[in-house]
Amino acid sequence: MNANNRFMNYTIANIRVSLPDACTGEHFTRALRPFLTLGAGPADLALEIVPRIPAEADYRELDIFEFPDADADCRFGTDAAGYLLEMTPRDGSAPARYRMAYGAAAARSDITPGHNPALFRFGVWILFNIAALPLGAVAFHSSVIRYRGRGVLFLGESGTGKSTHTRLWREHIPGAELLNDDSPIIRATDSEALVHGSPWSGKTPCYRNESCPIAAVVRLSQAPHNRIRRLRPIESIGALLPSAPPAFARDERLSDDTCGLLSRLIAQVPVYHLECLPDAAAAQLACRTVFNDATL
Structure with a gap:
């Protein structure tokens, strides 16, 4: 150089x-x-x-x-x-x-x-x-669907099926599209919570310089059934923290900033836990719950 x-x-x-x-x-x-x-x-x-x-x-x-x-x-x-x-x-x-x-x-x-x-x-x-x-922003390990102008972030450990679940949305829910498949940026102020596309999208080349309000955050876990429930605030923090940059967890300033951002996020956005199979019914259940749409 x-x-x-x-x-x-x-x-x-x-x-x-x-x-x-x-x-x-x-x-x-x-x-x-x-x-x-x-x-x-x-x-x-x-x-x-x-x-x-x-x-x-x-x-x-x-x-x-x-x-x-x-x-x-x-x-x-x-x-x-x-x-x-x-x-x-x-x-x-x-x-x-x-x-x-x-x-x-x-x-x-x-x-x-x-x-x-x-x-x-x-x-x-x-x-x-x-x-x-x-x-007030951070990259968040998740796969993000945009639907009806709002974003839904799907979280989970590697191998849980985040990309599979968002693919099921795209295949079975008309109008659903991928915003980012690995590391979108979330921003949260006291009045709004947004998700942005980023240049970091894992193995899926989805690099969109676009953003939208966050409708919900859903943590996935594999199960022999499809079941979803909304988490309490203290549960929500526990569900979200593992998706923030893990190397920052042991530094007081970076950890405080992360927790402050996530606290602002869950004050405005519902967080769910979805136990699911890798099938269309799981995507439809999540969509019905988040968007209150009984037609799906």
Whole structure:
């Protein structure tokens, strides 16, 4: 990377992001294209590429986890200079690091074009969430259907059937469409709760720079029957928290911001638990409940 790199501006969930074009890689460039804005103002997040990013002496580990998309091991922590994400590929190649202070608009990375592009996609996802949380937004691990102008988020552990369930909506409920299949952005103020498409959509290429009000959030679990119930507020927090960025859970500021956002969300939006089979009846039951439509 050098000073002659082009920088491209994107608006993701109303948050302005400036990224070095040379680092994006083909897949991420394609995902970002719908979010491209020309002549954008000052960025809420601007990434600078630097030769090396060291940890400070007071570095404190917050989380260690695997990143299978790039066969890498990750460390996320904090020190006097801010938050530090380090991703080390298991093939012995050099780590890629990302650095950002809480509430800052500028971030740095020592990633190079030789790194796996997945390390760039995930690194920017972490930086985006650090920038977004103080602004009342966060990426949320879910699959989102838009129906009648409102969004329904389906949550669950990997393998639960989120993508299968939203596919059943699209196949059996006329007018239902996918907004994002892995990591939409939610925003919640005291007066509204919105879900936005994002450049992170997992294995399904659904990159829509669109948003809508949230009608409901539904946590899925597999069962030999179809049954749905609305959760109480304390249950709702427990159902939603696992879908927020897990690496943030052990940091007081990021955790407080996440809990505040989710509290505003459940004050305005019902949260349900759907025990279900992977069939059309499950999708129809959820739709009838959320939209109060007895015709389905």
